[in-house]
Amino acid sequence: MSDDAAPQPERLDGAPHPRDTLRLIGQDAAQQTFVDxxxxxxxxHAWMLTGPRGVGKATLAWEIARFLLATPAPDPNSMFAEPPPTSLEIPPDHPVAVRVASGxxxxxxxxxxxxxxxxxxxxxxxxxxDIRALNGFFQMSAPDGGYRVVIIDDADQMNTTAANALLKMLEEPPARALLILISHQPxxxxxxxxSRCRTLPLRTLDANEVAQAMAQAQVQAANTDALAALSGGSVGGAMRLSLLGGSALxxxxxxxxxxxxxxxxxxxxxxAELAAARGGEAKRDLLFTLIDLAFSxxxxxGAIGTPPHPAAAPGEADILMRLSPHATQARVWADLAAVIGARARHGIAVNLDPAALVLDTFTRMAKAAPR
Known part of the structure; x- marks a missing residue:
């Protein structure tokens, strides 16, 4: 099955696949660590890319793969060796970049x-x-004697048997092979x-970096500051919010x-009707995510005495201050968030009416609000 025909659960609908993003924004330190x-x-032989979801881990993994396959290994003993690379960037017209882009x-x-x-x-x-299938891949020699690269996106989704199969590979790593594990919750x-991977942490992005990354992905958004605030500095989260109308919701x-x-x-x-609409599972999930964010x-x-900055919606600062004026009320919201979150997850798992879940959530919030 070709890469284009294969399922792409790591790809956000409406946004480019991580392999097609040739410039990673906001992760200079992580990139330089690998170059060094x-x-x-x-x-x-194995690297674990960590950090919040949507900050560029998959993009970095593909960037590393292109770099490793396109860059000759350093030879300090050669008088005619090329100077060491200073970045992971590979020109888009390089044969490796062209093959990667085409799958x-x-x-x-x-x-x-x-x-x-x-x-x-x-x-x-x-x-x-899925993991054991890599044995055949590792047994094949690279045509140029170079590296073979495996990207596991994401490693958090391996079941126990798959994790044990991967552990065996990490204990006896194949020659000239690099494994890249993407993990949101290592x-x-x-x-x-x-313990058998070198960890490479990625950071969250600021509002300006989120705006740059969204522009590069050709995802249009009017209020990138609000999207950055709502997504917690995750460009993937910001794009998802933009594409699904998250700011307005x-x-x-x-x-x-x-x-x-x-x-x-x-x-x-x-x-509630929005959450219950036929075929609206993505909107339903987004709504519960945003409700959880409002709780947070x-x-x-209430805990710190000031609302988060910047505001993510009109009038938000005043509303948050009125509903959470002190630390005691902050604890009320935090406790209710845990109850509501557990109830929502259970309700979705057993196919309870999402409209009823939404109404119940807001009714409980009304009872918890200060009078």
Whole structure:
């Protein structure tokens, strides 16, 4: 199956695939760390890219893969050796970059969740067969004697059997092979896997960097400051919010909270109907994500005495200060967030009516609001 035909669960609809993003924004330190390691001639066989979701880990993984396949290994003993590289950048017209862009670079394997041949549906996890299939890939010699690169996106989704299969590979690493694990929550991986990888952390982006990255991806957005605030500095999160109308939806949530403790029921019903719309699972999930974010910003406001800056919706600062004026109320919101979050996850898992879940959430918030 070609890369284009294969499922791409790591790709955000409406945004370019990470392999097609040739310039990584805001992660200069992580990029330089890998370049420095390469230039020493003692490159670790496995790297774990960590950090919040959407900050560029997959983009960096593909950037590393292109660089490694296109750059000759350093030879300190040669009088005619090229100067050591100073960045991971590979020109887009380089043969390796062209093959990667077309999905035809045979020296790279991208491991993601696959389709279950029985159900014909995308699996919810990476299974052992997905990892064991790499044995054949590693047994093939690279045509130029160079590296072969495996990207696991994301390693958090491996089930126990798959994780153990990967651990065996890490314990006996193939020659001239580099494994790149993308992990949003590395604490959930086996300690023995973490200990055999060199960790490369990526940071969150500021509002200006989020705006640059969105412009590069050709995702148009009017208020990138608000998107950066709502996404916590994740460009992937900001693009998802923009593509799904997240800014406007969050503004609706805040406007409804502004009516508490006397909940504006027509507003609440409108949001509930949105969550229950047929085929609207993405909007439903986004709504619950934004409600959870509102809880977080309420708790933070009461805990530190000031609302988050910048405001992510019109009138948000005043509404947060009124609903969470002190640390005691902040604790009320934090405790309720845990209850509501658990209830929402359970309700979605057992197919409860999402409209009822949304109405119940806002009713509980109205009861918790100070009077």
């Amino acid at each position: 390691a390469f230039n020493t001639g003692r490159l670790h 035809g670079e045979g020296r790279i394997r991208n491991v993601t969740r696959t389709v279950n041949p029985t159900t014909k549906k995308l699996r919810g996890e990476i299974v052992a067969d 604490s959930g991986l086996l300690p023995t896997i973490r 969050y503004a609706d949530v805040i406007a409804l909270l502004g009516t508490l403790p006397h909940m504006d029921r027509p507003r609440a019903l409108k949001l 910003r309420l708790a933070r406001t």
